[in-house]
Amino acid sequence: MPTATATATPTPKAVIHQRYGAKAVYRVDEVREAVDGVCPGLALPQSTRCVYRCQLDIPGVLSVSTPGTFVRKKDAEQGAAQIAIEKLGIQPTSNIPNTPEEAWEELISRISYFFTDENFPTSSHPLVGHLSVTLRRTGDFLGKIPISAIVACDVKVHTLCKIIDPKAEFDPLLVLSMIYNAAKQSPGVSVSNRNFWIQSQRPYSSEAVDLALQCWSGISDPIRVEAVLIPCAVEDEPKMVSLNISENEHYMGDIALKLSATDSSHVLVSRTVDKASSEMRFYFPAPDVQFVSDLSKQLVDDRGDRNMNCVINKRASYISGQTIYGDAVLANVGYTRRDTELQTDHVNLCTYYRILLRKLPDGIYKISKDSILVAELPCVYTRTSWKGPSPRDLLCSFCRLQRLSEPYFAANRVSASCNVLGSAVGSEEMGSPKATAGNQCANDGRIAKENPDMFKCSVKIYSKKRDLLLEYSTDCSWSKETDAIQNSALKVLIWFNRYFKQLNTPVEKLNLPKSTDGFTIYPNIFLQEFAMCLSVYGKTSGGDSRTCSAVGYFSMDTSYQQLESGAFLTYIDGQDSGVFPSHGSLACISCSVQLFMKDSRKRYLLEVNNEFEFEIGAGAVRNQLESCATQLSVNQSACFVDQLSDRDLSLAAACELSPDLSKICRDSCVLEFSVKVLQVTEPLEDRMEKALFNPPLSKQRVEFAVRHINQLHATTLVDFGCGSGSLLDSLLEHPTTLEKIVGVDISRKGLTRAAKSLHQKLSKKLLLQSSVPTAVLYHGSVTDFDSRLYGFDIGTCLEE
Numbered sequence: 001m002p003t004a005t006a007t008a009t010p011t012p013k014a015v016i017h018q019r020y021g022a023k024a025v026y027r028v029d030e031v032r033e034a035v036d037g038v039c040p041g042l043a044l045p046q047s048t049r050c051v052y053r054c055q056l057d058i059p060g061v062l063s064v065s066t067p068g069t070f071v072r073k074k075d076a077e078q079g080a081a082q083i084a085i086e087k088l089g090i091q092p093t094s095n096i097p098n099t100p101e102e103a104w105e106e107l108i109s110r111i112s113y114f115f116t117d118e119n120f121p122t123s124s125h126p127l128v129g130h131l132s133v134t135l136r137r138t139g140d141f142l143g144k145i146p147i148s149a150i151v152a153c154d155v156k157v158h159t160l161c162k163i164i165d166p167k168a169e170f171d172p173l174l175v176l177s178m179i180y181n182a183a184k185q186s187p188g189v190s191v192s193n194r195n196f197w198i199q200s201q202r203p204y205s206s207e208a209v210d211l212a213l214q215c216w217s218g219i220s221d222p223i224r225v226e227a228v229l230i231p232c233a234v235e236d237e238p239k240m241v242s243l244n245i246s247e248n249e250h251y252m253g254d255i256a257l258k259l260s261a262t263d264s265s266h267v268l269v270s271r272t273v274d275k276a277s278s279e280m281r282f283y284f285p286a287p288d289v290q291f292v293s294d295l296s297k298q299l300v301d302d303r304g305d306r307n308m309n310c311v312i313n314k315r316a317s318y319i320s321g322q323t324i325y326g327d328a329v330l331a332n333v334g335y336t337r338r339d340t341e342l343q344t345d346h347v348n349l350c351t352y353y354r355i356l357l358r359k360l361p362d363g364i365y366k367i368s369k370d371s372i373l374v375a376e377l378p379c380v381y382t383r384t385s386w387k388g389p390s391p392r393d394l395l396c397s398f399c400r401l402q403r404l405s406e407p408y409f410a411a412n413r414v415s416a417s418c419n420v421l422g423s424a425v426g427s428e429e430m431g432s433p434k435a436t437a438g439n440q441c442a443n444d445g446r447i448a449k450e451n452p453d454m455f456k457c458s459v460k461i462y463s464k465k466r467d468l469l470l471e472y473s474t475d476c477s478w479s480k481e482t483d484a485i486q487n488s489a490l491k492v493l494i495w496f497n498r499y500f501k502q503l504n505t506p507v508e509k510l511n512l513p514k515s516t517d518g519f520t521i522y523p524n525i526f527l528q529e530f531a532m533c534l535s536v537y538g539k540t541s542g543g544d545s546r547t548c549s550a551v552g553y554f555s556m557d558t559s560y561q562q563l564e565s566g567a568f569l570t571y572i573d574g575q576d577s578g579v580f581p582s583h584g585s586l587a588c589i590s591c592s593v594q595l596f597m598k599d600s601r602k603r604y605l606l607e608v609n610n611e612f613e614f615e616i617g618a619g620a621v622r623n624q625l626e627s628c629a630t631q632l633s634v635n636q637s638a639c640f641v642d643q644l645s646d647r648d649l650s651l652a653a654a655c656e657l658s659p660d661l662s663k664i665c666r667d668s669c670v671l672e673f674s675v676k677v678l679q680v681t682e683p684l685e686d687r688m689e690k691a692l693f694n695p696p697l698s699k700q701r702v703e704f705a706v707r708h709i710n711q712l713h714a715t716t717l718v719d720f721g722c723g724s725g726s727l728l729d730s731l732l733e734h735p736t737t738l739e740k741i742v743g744v745d746i747s748r749k750g751l752t753r754a755a756k757s758l759h760q761k762l763s764k765k766l767l768l769q770s771s772v773p774t775a776v777l778y779h780g781s782v783t784d785f786d787s788r789l790y791g792f793d794i795g796t797c798l799e800e
């Protein structure tokens with residue numbers, strides 16, 4: 001029996017049918033034969049069983065009959081067909097036709113096969129699921145199924161359509177047109193002239209109907225399935241719709257209603273969206289029969305400016321990678337081989353926005369971190385701190401989801417002086433984790449001696465048709481091939497991320513062809529491939545800094561302080577434990593994001609993450625969040641609010657906890673973040689330092705400074721670049737000759753921390769060994785003259 005896959009071998013009967021259609025007539029005779037193993041010579045009646053013999057007549061060609069008998073009728077028919085094939089010398093052909101003409105012939109016979117009484121209703125093909133609904137009906141619609149049901153169920157039909165015209169891959173309307181026109185020529189099948197119903201010309205035998213109804217259970221209770229309507233007009237927001245599928249109703253019936261289509265035969269179906277294993281598809285209205293039946297008679301290119309072109313649903317087309325016309329319903333419903341009943345699953349706005357989010361360059365990363373509003377694509381890759389899918393995997397997924405070719409990575413060995421030594425190394429081979437020599441060319445003789453092999457990696461991004469659209473090459477080299485690949489992949493992802501964040505920028509301003517930072521863009525191909533992104537994400541892209549008044553909002557609350565990033569921080573809660581996240585350390589935080597409506601003063605929880613780990617300084621989270629976290633010590637918490645951009649709103653909509661955000665006015669709300677620092681893990685460097693230096697380097701530095709101070713009998717000291725005051729702090733704990741200490745730093749943040757910890761220490765004076773009464777901190781730069789710093793005995797400048 002033929003199967004739905006393109007790789008299945010056709011049965012002998014299907015081969016005969018393909019050649020001779022309804023001309024081939026099978027006659028099956030019932031015979032009774034004795035059951036083997038019965039004892040001879042018994043007086044009792046002998047057991048017999050019913051078996052079948054088959055005769056196949058192809059008038060004017062041949063007549064054959066099976067020499068033996070078969071237990072099942074259909075096996076007898078297959079047996080006869082096999083004998084005919086052998087007698088006629090029909091060579092077993094490959095299942096996939098070579099030419100469009102052969103494919104067209106096969107399409108006609110395949111459609112015909114779907115409606116033959118003998119095979120089809122008893123098979124496990126999901127199209128029988130569709131048929132069984134209509135066999136439960138009476139009257140006009142008995143046995144009629146929409147042509148798009150074939151599109152939804154049969155992979156082979158698609159393969160054949162693509163051989164007939166490769167454009168079919170991207171155009172469900174063209175596929176409908178091909179099936180409609182082929183069905184008109186299919187023996188035993190009838191199609192309507194005014195709509196897209198298809199049915200068997202002859203009524204099915206009661207045996208076949210019974211079998212179909214037995215195999216495919218009907219709907220006993222009405223089913224309600226959530227779906228999303230995506231209007232064709234981009235300015236209209238997608239909205240939820242409920243599909244109600246009742247007994248004896250084909251599920252496309254209610255979809256037709258939602259789309260204001262004439263009936264379910266006027267509903268077109270896209271390929272599956274998101275995962276191939278799901279039945280999530282776009283449904284959209286078909287144009288009139290005349291238009292569709294004409295479609296394959298002429299070149300599709302001729303359609304150019306036809307009416308249909310102006311009603312392309314850009315959002316649905318972008319998601320499915322096929323051309324979708326008019327309003328579209330995104331629903332997860334259908335018959336599959338996995339089950340013998342209708343499969344349904346809810347699709348909501350969150351599903352829709354998640355699909356869109358996944359297609360963004362940083363989308364999969366955000367989803368993998370479970371923090372859509374919080375996480376950002378980090379700007380540096382280190383094997384030890386990178387969490388989730390690797391940059392290379394993210395770039396591959398991005399290209400796949402944008403329907404581009406797989407990215408091409410060429411990792412090359414380079415000499416210590418940065419000359420390329422060898423040919424491209426397969427990017428599949430990944431090196432084992434080991435510290436790299438940094439992102440510099442290895443012109444350091446020591447490194448070259450110890451590890452002469454350095455790698456750099458270039459990346460090329462091609463369209464589906466293999467036209468080059470972006471090229472990245474770099475001078476940075478790495479001691480591991482894997483690091484070279486991952487870092488280059490990350491650079492390309494970051495480039496795309498920046499591009500997606502500025503989609504609203506006029507093309508001329510994007511300066512695409514100009515090669516900066518190793519990027520070369522081929523603007524024609526590039527813009528062609530990303531043409532739809534603007535209409536899909538344009539509205540939601542960043543850079544739209546609407547001025548929601550965060551200050552206005554907070555003036556209603558108590559105190560706040562402005563973060564360097566511009567957001568506003570409320571008072572800090574909890575005891576200062578003295579352990580702050582610093583550059584390079586891993587901070588583990590808990591964080592929640594709420595949408596605060598200024599008018600109604602209502603809050604909507606958008607995102608909660610109880611344990612989120614990120615590296616400080618790697619750009620791995622929203623700017624404001626990092627500013628906030630670095631102000632807190634372990635166990636302290638704080639809140640801050642941030643303005644809401646359109647992009648935030650669409651990202652928020654992809655969060656599981658988001659309400660229906662489509663109706664929310666962006667100007668009247670802010671995002672409210674609550675953050676608590678749970679744990680800080682020192683930077684890897686610090687851990688290595690601890691292992692290698694005993695006492696630790698930081699201690700050795702302070703001891704060195706103390707020795708010099710005392711040797712010189714210095715009474716005044718100024719620490720340039722004092723940061724958070726680690727040296728000044730330590731000096732308070734050592735007996736020295738000092739009487740006055742001053743710190744200078746360019747960073748206010750560092751000085752704030754220094755002030756806090758020095759204040760704490762100085763207030764516990766009795767415990768101190770030093771006789772320094774106070775410490776003074778100045779905000780300023782070492783490069784600027786400052787008379788206040790004149791005449792000091794000693795100046796220090798220490799590395800952390």
Ligand SMILES: C[S@@+](CC[C@H](N)C(=O)[O-])C[C@H]1O[C@@H](n2cnc3c(N)ncnc32)[C@H](O)[C@@H]1O
Nearest residue numbers: 721722723726745746747750781782798799800
């Ligand atoms: C590596 S940290 C060292 C901090 C501190 N000395 C310690 O040992 O913990 C360098 C410090 O120099 C500060 N800095 C950088 N440029 C500066 C400038 N032009 N004037 C003053 N401070 C500067 C930075 O803000 C930072 O706090």
